[in-house]
Amino acid sequence: MTRCAVFGTGSWGTAFALVLADAGCEVVLWGRRKELVDAVNTTRVNPDYLPQVSLPDSVRATTDAAEALAGADFAVLAVPSQTLRENLGAWAPLIEPQTVLVSLMKGIELGTAKRMSEVIAEVAGVGPERVAVVSGPNLAREIANRQPAASVVACADEAVAKRLQAACHTPYFRPYTNTDVVGCELGGAVKNVIGLAVGMADGMGLGDNTKATLITRGLAETTRLGLALGADPYTFAGLAGMGDLVATCSSPLSRNHTFGTNLGRGMSLAETIAATRQTAEGVKSCESVLDLARRNGVDMPIVEAVVDVVHNGRPTQEALQALMSRSAKAERH
């Protein structure tokens, strides 16, 4: 039987643990807080993040990383992106040689502008054949309710991607393989920032033309960044690109979208942060995405506008005006 350790008992870690269990894996879910871990083991429910979903007996929770990692085929990482380096540093010595590390995270590291797979390779000292990514239109609550969805499992080594695909394939969760790790990760990280922008437009009361424009031009700037970093441009037309962007930009379940909506409605940044209990990766990653773009000479005006609003306090109306008053261009630029 395939053994999986899932690190992070938040909404996506817990929902993905359910997917793995439904696909026939034995799953150990690692959490920081003993009360939550005990609650999962005794009630079969994660009361803080997915209270409506009952977990099967093949999911067990622990606070002990060594116990979670013992004999693991896959170690699935679902902690907030900015905490990965520190957490993984503590877990790395416990990782066995057969274990493949799987990132569920959709962020770019602040300061280094590194993708999560790069942080994993660096901190755990593993090669690309032991690092995989799962990314797609996968709002945790819908997956936990076993609503049909598809996703992408990416690894430079296709055989490893296929093993992971088999480990998480269920009647409601359909994973496709891809070897373009860079494209899949960029799709996931940048869509959170575009989701913030679309949320702002929603909050400002703007309509579907504005949203479609932000989504489409958002995908154009994501693709530009991807091309500069060696990604396959077709990835951005797939589930980890367009698919995830559409889900995030249209769903009230998206934390990034909701965060942007609150700002667009006129809530202050402090009020918006206080109203957000869960991880909205784009709030921090907008800065690291912009950093990555600048390091590579890529123009990302929507990302820049989001940074201006979220970190420089620029009013949303003014940021939108600045975007609309850019010089006229050919569509492919």
Ligand SMILES: NC(=O)C1=CN([C@@H]2O[C@H](COP(=O)(O)OP(=O)(O)OC[C@H]3O[C@@H](n4cnc5c(N)ncnc54)[C@H](O)[C@@H]3O)[C@@H](O)[C@H]2O)C=CC1
């Ligand atoms: N929720 C969703 O629908 C999806 C989320 N993701 C990605 O998955 C990643 C995790 O997100 P969620 O599970 O949704 O977040 P969440 O906010 O629901 O849960 C985060 C988890 O990390 C824990 N945590 C917070 N700070 C920590 C630290 N310093 N060290 C260790 N653990 C810490 C929290 O206690 C919680 O268990 C993010 O990168 C997100 O973009 C990807 C696809 C879908």
Ligand SMILES: O=C(CO)COP(=O)(O)O
């Ligand atoms: O990544 C997601 C859906 O695929 C979840 O989006 P949020 O992090 O904005 O909730």
